[in-house]
Amino acid sequence: MDPFYCNFQRPSAEVGEPRPQFAVSDRPRYRLSRKVTTAMTHLLYQVDSFTQVPFSGNPAAVCWLDQPEDDHWMQQVAAEMNLSETAFVYPEQDSLRLRWFTPAVEVELCGHATLATAHMLWQTKRMPDGKPIEFESLSGTLTATPVGQAIELDFPIAPAHETVPVDGLLESLGLGEVLFCGKNQYDWLIEIASPQAIRQLQPNFSLLRPLDARGVMVTAQSYDTKYDFISRFFAPAAGIDEDPVTGSAHCVLGAYWSQKLGKSKLAAYQASARGGELEVEIRNDRALLRGHAVTVAKLELLV
Numbered sequence: 001m002d003p004f005y006c007n008f009q010r011p012s013a014e015v016g017e018p019r020p021q022f023a024v025s026d027r028p029r030y031r032l033s034r035k036v037t038t039a040m041t042h043l044l045y046q047v048d049s050f051t052q053v054p055f056s057g058n059p060a061a062v063c064w065l066d067q068p069e070d071d072h073w074m075q076q077v078a079a080e081m082n083l084s085e086t087a088f089v090y091p092e093q094d095s096l097r098l099r100w101f102t103p104a105v106e107v108e109l110c111g112h113a114t115l116a117t118a119h120m121l122w123q124t125k126r127m128p129d130g131k132p133i134e135f136e137s138l139s140g141t142l143t144a145t146p147v148g149q150a151i152e153l154d155f156p157i158a159p160a161h162e163t164v165p166v167d168g169l170l171e172s173l174g175l176g177e178v179l180f181c182g183k184n185q186y187d188w189l190i191e192i193a194s195p196q197a198i199r200q201l202q203p204n205f206s207l208l209r210p211l212d213a214r215g216v217m218v219t220a221q222s223y224d225t226k227y228d229f230i231s232r233f234f235a236p237a238a239g240i241d242e243d244p245v246t247g248s249a250h251c252v253l254g255a256y257w258s259q260k261l262g263k264s265k266l267a268a269y270q271a272s273a274r275g276g277e278l279e280v281e282i283r284n285d286r287a288l289l290r291g292h293a294v295t296v297a298k299l300e301l302l303v
Contacts, residue, residue: 050277060085139156157285
């Protein structure tokens, strides 16, 4: 029996004979033996990003490591967590190294998991309250700064340049005429006229998955005066049919809408089923993303 087993020893009696009677001090003692295994454990925190309400926004798992782990192990953990992103953070010389994995691949930039990581580091007192955090990543140095109750991320902008949609792109989204189609090195950006149509999109992920891009963002100007624009983000090629709230995509969206609307600070809503909101401010070639985060679970990984 695993992990515990019992070793019972009892004097025998012939068939038909009465069982021996024992004084309390003479009764057989049944010893419970335990197989003890030792393995390094890791704590993971599940954090909902770009929301102040649990079970909304975009969930990310965050794992603190005392030292780097094998890439394959990190990918397996991300697949086991089965969230849009799992972040791993560990000391590297005088800085912190931050890496992000979807259930299928490692990615170069992720906003909501960076927000979740900064939130976890302050919540667990691994970093002093109020002190900005610098992360080294595949996208260079990223900074997270507390701003009131929110967190501000300083991210690079990779703007989308107008281009002709590849065959099958619009068909996979169920779209005909669009107002803009562009692409950067990661994703497609498509603007359509109706925010209501954004909410009603039902992509064909089988057609969308083979496209040569991390994902596709579809956006429209908002009719709701609370927001400047809304969007949704689909990334089946990265193992995520729809990402609930995508920070990195808002670097591109913020730059696009800033130029189109003539304003540097914008309010955005990502209209996934979970929903999430954030503020984007464009400063030259950087995007400042501001949002909130809520810790919803603490897990212990035993392997």
